[in-house]
Amino acid sequence: xxxxxxxxxxxxxxxxxxxxxxxxxxxxxxxxxxxxxxxxxxxxxxxxxxxxxxxxxxxxxxxxxxxxxxxxxxxxxxxxxxxxxxxxxxxxxxxxxxxxxxxxxxxxxxxxxxxxxxxxxxxxxxxxxxxxxxxxxxxxxxxxxxxxxxxxxxxxxxxxxxxxxxxxxxxxxxxxxxxxxxxxxxxxxxxxxxxxxxxxxxxxx
Numbered sequence: 001x002x003x004x005x006x007x008x009x010x011x012x013x014x015x016x017x018x019x020x021x022x023x024x025x026x027x028x029x030x031x032x033x034x035x036x037x038x039x040x041x042x043x044x045x046x047x048x049x050x051x052x053x054x055x056x057x058x059x060x061x062x063x064x065x066x067x068x069x070x071x072x073x074x075x076x077x078x079x080x081x082x083x084x085x086x087x088x089x090x091x092x093x094x095x096x097x098x099x100x101x102x103x104x105x106x107x108x109x110x111x112x113x114x115x116x117x118x119x120x121x122x123x124x125x126x127x128x129x130x131x132x133x134x135x136x137x138x139x140x141x142x143x144x145x146x147x148x149x150x151x152x153x154x155x156x157x158x159x160x161x162x163x164x165x166x167x168x169x170x171x172x173x174x175x176x177x178x179x180x181x182x183x184x185x186x187x188x189x190x191x192x193x194x195x196x197x198x199x200x201x202x203x204x205x
Contacts, residue, residue: 011130014140016186038111053092059167
């Protein structure tokens, strides 16, 4: 297998990164694509008490085990399989289970801080920043955290104002300067997604 194309998709929480990644996945029928979520690579916290775990700042670069993510991306690029971790947000630590991932022609890496780490940036062939208004992002995050992570409205809003918003301005938004492509309006921007898919097909051919 030839060296795969690595596509990095980043942007604020709730910006539409996953929607774009899924649109690309569907465009290729899923057969040629591996999806790698940075969220799966939060550091293991099993050595900490639950009281300490709940204080985790998930929007800070230090929350991620990027060393393992880089190692796995390099392994996939060499045509070898990996065991991707699973992070359980209900217990604030990594699950004992993993997901086997086989190498494919396209690797999509998606997460809020993938362009913040130079080691990850240097592996990416195309870097995408999804730029979506803050009010849209907070509503999406509110719905997601309540439905998928069992959170209350008060806890989500409090975390957004005290952690997510300041971390976004400090760490995520500045990485826009590293992007090759900036997509406004997230997954609703069909023209931008079509252009990106066309470029990827050109590279593959």
